[in-house]
Amino acid sequence: MPLKCLLHGSVKDHEMSFVLHCMCVCTLQLTSDQLFEVYKGFIEKYPVVSIEDAFDQDDWPAWTKMNDAVSIQLVG
Numbered sequence: 709m710p711l712k713c714l715l716h717g718s719v720k721d722h723e724m725s726f727v728l729h730c731m732c733v734c735t736l737q738l739t740s741d742q743l744f745e746v747y748k749g750f751i752e753k754y755p756v757v758s759i760e761d762a763f764d765q766d767d768w769p770a771w772t773k774m775n776d777a778v779s780i781q782l783v784g
Contacts (some may be wrong), residue, residue: 758782758783
């Protein structure tokens with residue numbers, strides 16, 4: 709899935725660091741599974757202890773899957 713930056717144009721897949729550090733408005737649509745992979749990457753790389761509102765308020769299957777798979781606190 710290609711990422712799109714409104715100012716810089718296309719960005720290669722998985723260049724999340726660009727999206728996170730980009731000083732312009734970037735758009736990115738991820739499935740729950742893809743977002744979960746992003747969170748897992750953060751958890752592995754950084755000392756994350758809690759994530760609040762990780763998914764849509766009605767996406768209980770994604771929340772349950774993540775809660776079962778990680779050892780950090782999930783809130784909301």
